[in-house]
Every structure is written in structure tokens, then in C-alpha cells.
Amino acid sequence: xxxxxxVCVLGHVDHGKTTLLDTIxxxxxxxxxxxxxxxxxxxxxxxxxxxRMLAGDLLEKMKIVLTLPGLLxxxxxxxxxxxxxxxxxxSIADIAILVIDINQGMQNQTREAIxxxxxxxxxxxxxxTKIDAMSGWKNSNKESFSEALKLQRNDxxxxxxxxxxxxxxxxxxxxxxxERFDRVSDFTKQIAIVPVxxxxxxxxxxxxxxxxxxxxxxxxxxxxxxxxxxxxxAILEVKDEKGLGRTLDVIIYKGSLEEGDLxxxxxxxGNIAKSKVKAILKPSSEERETKFRKVExxxxxxxxxxxxxxxxxxxxGSSFLEYRQKNAAETELELKNEIREIEVASEDDGVIIKAxxxxxxxxxxxxxxxxxxxxxxxxxxxxxxxxxxxxxxxGKKDKLLGVIFAFHSQIDSExxxxxxxxxxxxxxxxxxxxxxxxxKEWKDKLLxxxxxxxxxxxxxxxxxxxxxxxxxxxxxxxxFGVQIMEGRIRKENRLMDDxxxxxxxxxxxQAEKEAVEEAKKGQEVAxxxxxxxxxxxVKEKQVLYTDIHxxxxxxIEKKYLQSLTEGEKEIxxxxxxxxxxxxxxx
Numbered sequence: 001x002x003x004x005x006x007v008c009v010l011g012h013v014d015h016g017k018t019t020l021l022d023t024i025x026x027x028x029x030x031x032x033x034x035x036x037x038x039x040x041x042x043x044x045x046x047x048x049x050x051x052r053m054l055a056g057d058l059l060e061k062m063k064i065v066l067t068l069p070g071l072l073x074x075x076x077x078x079x080x081x082x083x084x085x086x087x088x089x090x091s092i093a094d095i096a097i098l099v100i101d102i103n104q105g106m107q108n109q110t111r112e113a114i115x116x117x118x119x120x121x122x123x124x125x126x127x128x129t130k131i132d133a134m135s136g137w138k139n140s141n142k143e144s145f146s147e148a149l150k151l152q153r154n155d156x157x158x159x160x161x162x163x164x165x166x167x168x169x170x171x172x173x174x175x176x177x178x179e180r181f182d183r184v185s186d187f188t189k190q191i192a193i194v195p196v197x198x199x200x201x202x203x204x205x206x207x208x209x210x211x212x213x214x215x216x217x218x219x220x221x222x223x224x225x226x227x228x229x230x231x232x233x234a235i236l237e238v239k240d241e242k243g244l245g246r247t248l249d250v251i252i253y254k255g256s257l258e259e260g261d262l263x264x265x266x267x268x269x270g271n272i273a274k275s276k277v278k279a280i281l282k283p284s285s286e287e288r289e290t291k292f293r294k295v296e297x298x299x300x301x302x303x304x305x306x307x308x309x310x311x312x313x314x315x316x317g318s319s320f321l322e323y324r325q326k327n328a329a330e331t332e333l334e335l336k337n338e339i340r341e342i343e344v345a346s347e348d349d350g351v352i353i354k355a356x357x358x359x360x361x362x363x364x365x366x367x368x369x370x371x372x373x374x375x376x377x378x379x380x381x382x383x384x385x386x387x388x389x390x391x392x393x394x395g396k397k398d399k400l401l402g403v404i405f406a407f408h409s410q411i412d413s414e415x416x417x418x419x420x421x422x423x424x425x426x427x428x429x430x431x432x433x434x435x436x437x438x439x440k441e442w443k444d445k446l447l448x449x450x451x452x453x454x455x456x457x458x459x460x461x462x463x464x465x466x467x468x469x470x471x472x473x474x475x476x477x478x479x480f481g482v483q484i485m486e487g488r489i490r491k492e493n494r495l496m497d498d499x500x501x502x503x504x505x506x507x508x509x510q511a512e513k514e515a516v517e518e519a520k521k522g523q524e525v526a527x528x529x530x531x532x533x534x535x536x537x538v539k540e541k542q543v544l545y546t547d548i549h550x551x552x553x554x555x556i557e558k559k560y561l562q563s564l565t566e567g568e569k570e571i572x573x574x575x576x577x578x579x580x581x582x583x584x585x586x
Contacts, residue, residue: 003225003301004070005215006092006253009077011099012109013431016129017077019198020099024073039283041249042236043303046071054143055209068216072301079116079432084317084359085234085251092234092253094222095215096124102163102195103130106170112433114174116363123218125192125210126178128167132197134159145195145203164193181210225300231255231322235265235314246312247305250320256299262323266315266335268380273310274323281305315380317357349394349401350374352387356408363432364407371436374401382410383426385418392422400443403427405435451563458556459548461571462487468540477507477530486567490518494547500578502547503537504529545575
């Protein structure tokens with residue numbers, strides 16, 4: 001048997017992922033009586049009949065004989081749904097649709113989605129959405145892009161080509177060769193870009209055609225399914241259902257599942273649960289009081305709800321496997337390896353990550369590693385008081401790391417209150433990319449505030465050049481012009497020469513004949529120094545450095561080194577060498 005491929009939709013927020021899914025579902029409703037789209041738990045099944053109905057002419061034109069039973073679209077679009085469809089070594093999603101607004105091009109979440117698709121080695125097509133929003137685009141009332149394009153003016157077609165080739169260039173930066181679908185010469189080497197409008201349905205035919213056609217052509221081996229093989233699936237959600245209690249929303253991707261079967265899965269505490277399937281449920285297609293109807297059997301690929309023991313303890317995002325006595329040891333090892341694959345090499349001084357599901361946690365950990373953000377602990381579940389206290393101990397040593405990241409994780413009011421009392425920042429986010437984005441913004445603000453406060457009193461590393469022909473007074477006090485080569489100088493800063501010898505103290509600074517408190521890199525200012533004679537202690541074209549006390553150097557290195565620019569760090573090293581201090585590596 002060949003099962004239907006599991007299709008995920010990824011992309012940047014507001015680029016039309018949900019609308020595209022809604023349009024695909026709506027487009028197949030006309031064939032409902034003849035086996036049209038049916039609703040699954042967390043998924044929608046688009047049968048071969050509906051695909052033929054929408055893309056029949058194109059199938060004939062491209063000489064494609066559709067043998068797939070249909071497509072199973074995961075209803076929850078986005079990275080989170082994708083990464084939680086986990087299996088060993090990748091995702092159970094067979095193929096993906098990467099949604100990119102053709103008018104905006106690639107955004108931060110688009111790039112993150114591409115990185116995740118590369119990581120999991122998942123084939124994908126690009127749906128270049130919102131063509132209807134392009135200037136001059138005329139709604140054709142057709143579901144085929146090829147037909148819609150014929151009705152557009154030449155300038156609109158040319159503008160579309162420009163935007164598509166911008167996408168082609170952006171995808172090439174990630175190592176992908178791409179082309180508009182009707183110009184692709186080799187589908188094994190090029191990504192197909194399908195222009196589409198979810199609002200007008202133009203291009204929906206091609207999206208369905210290429211997702212099913214490519215899956216059928218290149219994934220046939222992966223789509224083979226036997227009801228006799230060990231049943232495998234992914235746990236997407238744990239939900240409370242009236243009259244059923246806690247249930248598991250799962251996607252089955254191998255084998256079949258029957259009421260009464262034994263399954264095994266990971267619990268939140270890391271132990272293995274063995275549980276009997278009490279009921280298999282699918283959404284009810286008829287109008288009745290109950291949202292779900294019982295089915296005796298579900299065959300891959302399918303999204304179903306399972307009522308079973310230990311459902312409330314299940315680890316979301318992990319796999320579930322059919323339990324067979326002869327395979328018990330193997331399946332237990334396979335499940336435990338899922339946890340081991342994302343175990344974090346714990347660092348004492350690191351951030352704390354909490355997530356709602358195993359797949360999300362894995363994606364976040366990989367993202368943090370890529371950003372070189374040290375992690376103290378990464379785990380599933382709600383944020384606890386213990387997490388706040390641990391984060392507080394880290395924050396005492398490094399405020400930038402004494403933070404908690406909560407992704408779709410519950411935070412009780414008393415935990416929030418404790419965090420606020422302890423001064424612990426919690427990043428509570430629903431989008432993975434925002435965890436990094438908001439952390440960086442917060443970090444920059446914090447460093448900027450710290451720098452402003454600390455640097456108003458500390459002597460900072462600086463290097464100045466005495467400009468030729470810029471002596472305004474020889475002595476009492478000497479006044480002369482300098483260019484700030486690096487760093488910043490302030491009134492009362494001590495200066496030394498390139499041999500580490502003390503020269504004198506800055507009494508005042510003038511910029512454009514106005515007194516100022518400090519001068520920064522690139523500025524040309526006049527400085528006054530008492531007890532100095534121009535031509536003796538200081539001379540034109542000479543280079544001077546701020547004379548920083550050893551205690552101040554220690555404070556800068558321990559607390560504010562990351563607030564210095566790379567140039568300032570280099571000058572600090574020069575100053576330490578001139579003063580005969582031990583070199584500091586960074």
C-alpha cells in the first residue's frame with residue numbers, strides 16, 4: 001500500500017499560511033459527496049478525487065497518473081507543528097510548503113523555516129503568495145496560475161518575474177537552486193516556486209499538483225505502508241475532552257492502530273508508559289452533540305484522537321509506538337534515544353529553557369547553540385519556582401544569562417510574581433524566532449543602560465593623535481588639538497604616552513569652541529592639560545592613551561568587556577601591555 005504523504009505548511013507570520021490551508025480545504029468541499037476533503041484530528045485529508053477535480057487539466061497536460069490516495073495536510077501551520085512531528089533523525093512530514101509573501105520576500109521566520117527544513121532534509125516547494133496584491137493584478141476567477149497569468153498585462157508579468165528572481169537569489173544564499181515551476185528542468189535539483197493567491201484561489205491547482213506529483217515521484221519508497229508493520233506516530237497535543245478526560249492528538253505515519261492495541265510512549269518524567277488504546281476518535285462530520293465519532297481502526301497516514309491510560313503524563317512532541325513483547329527492548333531504547341538526542345551539555349552559567357513539546361525544545365536548543373547562547377537546563381513543562389531561583393543564582397554572576405525562556409509553557413501567577421520580585425526576566429513567546437529576537441533587543445538595551453551608568457565614572461580605553469599645527473597654548477595650561485582614534489575621553493582622564501609614562505590629566509575638552517564632557521572616536525577636539533608644556537611632555541603627531549588604573553581594568557574585564565567595541569578591546573590590550581600587566585584573552 002502507498003499511504004498519503006504528510007504535508008506541513010511553514011513560513012513567516014502573516015505571509016498567508018493559514019489562509020492557504022483554508023483555501024485548500026474550501027476548494028475541495030465541492031467533491032464531499034464523492035469522497036472530498038475530510039477532517040482529521042490536527043489534519044485535513046485531501047483525497048485524490050479532489051486533487052483530480054482541481055488539477056485535472058494540468059495532470060493530463062503533464063502526463064501524470066495520480067496513484068497517491070491523497071494528501072494529509074497538518075492543520076496547524078508553522079515551525080512548531082513541523083518540529084513536533086518528530087521521528088528518529090527527522091520529521092514525519094514527508095513534504096513541506098514554504099509560504100513566502102511575494103511582495104515582502106524573505107523575512108526572519110522564513111530564514112528560520114529554511115534552516116529547519118535543511119536540518120530535517122525535508123523536500124519542499126515554495127508557494128509565493130499574495131500575487132493578487134501585486135499592482136495591476138487582475139483576478140481571473142481561475143484556480144490555475146498558468147491560466148490566470150495569460151490574462152495579465154505584460155508589465156504585470158514582468159514585475160512578477162522580477163519578484164520571482166529575487167526569491168531565486170535569496171534561496172541560492174541557502175544553497176538551493178530554484179525556478180518558477182513551469183521553468184524547472186530537473187525537480188531533483190531545483191526547488192519549484194508556485195505563484196499563488198490564497199484569497200482568489202489562483203495557483204491552488206499547481207500547489208496541489210506539485211506537492212502530490214513530487215511526493216509520488218520521489219517519495220514512493222518512504223510512503224510504502226503495511227498494516228502488519230509496527231505502528232508509529234507522533235504525539236502532537238494532550239487535550240481535555242468532555243466525557244473522555246485527557247486524550248492524545250496524534251498523527252499515525254506507519255502501520256495501523258485498532259481499539260484495544262497496546263502502545264508505548266515517553267512520559268514527561270522520562271519514563272516509558274505502556275497503555276491500552278481505549279478509543280480511537282475522529283471529528284464528527286455530522287451535526288451532533290459530540291464533536292467526535294469512534295472508529296475501530298485508523299490506517300497511516302491519519303490524524304486521530306486516542307483515549308488511553310497515562311495520557312495526562314505523555315510527553316508532547318515525542319513518538320508513540322505499538323507495543324509488541326518481542327520488540328519491547330528495542331522500542332524502549334528508541335523512545336529513550338529521542339530524549340538523549342537533545343540532551344543539553346549543561347553549563348552552570350546559562351539560560352533556562354522551558355517548552356511545551358519535545359520537537360519545539362529540540363528546535364530551540366539548536367537555535368540557541370547556533371547563536372552561542374549557553375544553556376543551563378532545557379526541559380518540557382511549565383515554569384517552576386525552582387527555575388526562577390536557579391536563574392537568580394546565575395543572574396548574580398551574569399545578569400544577561402539569568403533569564404528564562406518559556407515557549408508555549410504555562411507560568412502560574414505566583415511564579416510570575418516571584419520572578420518579578422527576584423528581578424528575573426521571563427521571555428514568554430509563541431513564536432520560536434521571537435525568543436532570540438526579543439532576547440537580543442533586551443540584551444542590547446540592558447548593555448546600553450549598564451554602559452551608560454558604568455562608563456560615566458570609569459576611565460575607558462582610548463587612543464588619541466596630536467594633530468600637527470594645532471597647538472593653541474604652549475602651557476599653563478597647554479591647549480592643543482587631538483583626533484580620537486579609538487574609544488572616548490572625558491574630563492579628568494589621565495593620559496600616558498606610548499611607553500606607558502604618565503603625561504597628565506585632561507582639564508577640559510572643547511568641540512567647535514563649545515565645552516563638552518567627552519569626545520568619541522572620529523571627533524577632532526581641543527583639550528587642555530595643566531602641568532604640561534607643548535613641545536616637551538607632548539609633541540605633534542604623538543599618540544597618547546588613557547592611563548587606566550589596574551583596579552578599573554579589572555572591573556572592565558569582569559563586568560563590562562562585552563560592552564566594549566572590538567576596537568576598544570584592542571586598545572585595552574595595548575594599554576595593559578604598556579603598563580606591564582598580564583595580557584587578557586577574549
